[in-house]
Amino acid sequence: MKKLVGLFITLSALSGAVHAAEMPAKAQACIGCHGADGNSTSPIFPKLAGQHAAYLENALKAYRDGFRRNDMMNRFAKGLTDQDIKEIAQYFASQKAK
Ligand code: HEC
Known part of the structure; x- marks a missing residue:
């Protein structure tokens, strides 16, 4: 059983890496202001x-935890977990700046 759990974790980690360029679902909320590819208009x-x-x-994390204050961003960062933030950050970091 332990082996199976380990395998599952490895597989999900791998699929996470493969799909790194795909937009995480929670990044949809950011598009309106920051653009789908992170190039805001x-x-x-x-x-x-x-x-x-x-x-x-x-x-x-600073917006979410209230160390950096901005009404819009405090609101949008509020519900994000550390894992959400990691995935969203990786997604936008991997986009090309225009
Ligand atoms: C309603 C518009 C709006 C939405 C939606 C929005 N943002 Fe922002 N975002 C802003 C504004 C305005 C700032 C600049 C705030 C400031 O001066 O600190 C900002 C700043 C940021 C910064 C800091 C950038 C820097 O260079 O310091 C990050 C990172 C960020 N947003 C990510 C996101 C993510 C991820 C989402 C979706 C979960 C999101 N934003 C949704 C308006 C928005």
Whole structure:
């Protein structure tokens, strides 16, 4: 059984890596302002495309946990888990900045 669980974890980790370029479901909420590929269309919304994943991750955690204050972002980061944030950050970091 333990072996089976280990295999499952390995497989899900692998499929996570393979699908890294696909948009995580929770990133849909960000499109309106930051663009589907992280290239926002308005200068009041920062571009996320090509930004370092670690930077995006820190920024999102800071918004979520209230260390960085912005009414819009505090609201959108609020429900995200650490895992959501990691996936979203990796997705936008892997997009090409335009
Ligand atoms: C209603 C518009 C809006 C939506 C939707 C939105 N954002 Fe933002 N986002 C902003 C604005 C405005 C800022 C700049 C806030 C500031 O000055 O701190 C920002 C900043 C950020 C930053 C910091 C960028 C930097 O360079 O410091 C990140 C990361 C980010 N957003 C990610 C997201 C993610 C991920 C989502 C979806 C879960 C999302 N945003 C949804 C408007 C939005």
